[in-house]
Amino acid sequence: MPADHTLVLDNEAAQVLTRVDHPKHRLVLAYVEGRAGRAGRRRVGPSILVPTAVRVEAVLDRRSSSTAALGRMRVRDVALDAERADRAVELRVRAGGSAVDACVAELAASEPGPVTVLTADLTDLPALLAAAGSDALVHRV
Amino acid sequence: MATLDDLIHALDDSASASTTTSVRQPVALRRALHLAVEMGMAPSANDATNQSLRAALDVFALTRSLEEHYAAHPAARPALHEVAHALAVMDRSPLAERPDLLERAEREVLAHRPDADADDVLLWALSLLQHQAPAATK
Numbered sequence: 001m002p003a004d005h006t007l008v009l010d011n012e013a014a015q016v017l018t019r020v021d022h023p024k025h026r027l028v029l030a031y032v033e034g035r036a037g038r039a040g041r042r043r044v045g046p047s048i049l050v051p052t053a054v055r056v057e058a059v060l061d062r063r064s065s066s067t068a069a070l071g072r073m074r075v076r077d078v079a080l081d082a083e084r085a086d087r088a089v090e091l092r093v094r095a096g097g098s099a100v101d102a103c104v105a106e107l108a109a110s111e112p113g114p115v116t117v118l119t120a121d122l123t124d125l126p127a128l129l130a131a132a133g134s135d136a137l138v139h140r141v
Numbered sequence: 142m143a144t145l146d147d148l149i150h151a152l153d154d155s156a157s158a159s160t161t162t163s164v165r166q167p168v169a170l171r172r173a174l175h176l177a178v179e180m181g182m183a184p185s186a187n188d189a190t191n192q193s194l195r196a197a198l199d200v201f202a203l204t205r206s207l208e209e210h211y212a213a214h215p216a217a218r219p220a221l222h223e224v225a226h227a228l229a230v231m232d233r234s235p236l237a238e239r240p241d242l243l244e245r246a247e248r249e250v251l252a253h254r255p256d257a258d259a260d261d262v263l264l265w266a267l268s269l270l271q272h273q274a275p276a277a278t279k
Contacts, residue, residue: 007231020217026223027219029207029219030224030227031227031230032207033207033227034224034228034231035231036200036203036204036207037224037258037259038228039196039199039200039203040200043193043196043197044196045195045199045200046199046200068146069206071153072202072206073206073207074152074199074200074203114231116230116231137230137231139230
């Protein structure tokens with residue numbers, strides 16, 4: 001399968017997707033819809049990812065009906081296994097930032113194709129991505 | 142009657158066992174599949190088939206989810222130029238800084254093609270941008 005664009009959701013972007021009353025809900029849906037259209041045309045999966053650490057931070061429990069949008073919008077969990085944890089620790093040591101931001105940067109850096117990270121906080125992510133050698137785009141929502 | 146939730150649940154059921162199934166497949170398609178695997182499409186014909194099927198089902202589920210969501214919450218539906226803007230951001234296109242052109246492109250494209258999608262709007266806006274550029278340098 002060719003590497004297609006990947007969308008990585010940070011805390012607020014993931015929360016916004018589950019809350020239809022949020023003022024940015026429509027904005028994040030525009031990204032999801034954009035991915036859906038391109039993925040359908042290119043016969044690839046939508047590739048919308050969320051690190052499980054982000055779900056913990058954002059208090060998004062997939063067993064709750066209030067977060068059903070994550071499943072419906074085909075947002076896929078990426079679990080923090082030992083290898084990912086080691087790489088995220090390495091990034092924090094080199095660039096600082098929170099544990100969750102390090103997990104987001106680690107995931108963005110490990111995806112094979114172009115990556116866009118949707119986030120509300122531009123404080124630490126750019127430095128973490130730079131430390132990972134990633135050219136992922138960080139876009140503020 | 143199958144529901145979207147049933148489909149989502151089935152797609153998310155990572156613990157399910159695998160099963161051998163019999164599928165009527167055109168001989169030429171099967172030959173093409175094996176050739177594509179030899180060329181690096183996937184590790185095996187089985188993987189290639191499953192990956193393609195999952196991708197198609199994920200996109201179908203997502204598209205259906207969006208339509209059901211918009212039907213329940215019409216105000217949540219992004220305009221075409223907003224989806225085009227999201228694509229421009231992801232593409233790192235200069236159009237990400239030109240929402241005015243994207244809005245104009247949406248109006249003009251829809252006048253010619255009511256079923257246009259966000260990529261159509263993006264392409265039209267890119268043309269508008271290209272035609273503006275020489276004038277701006279004069």
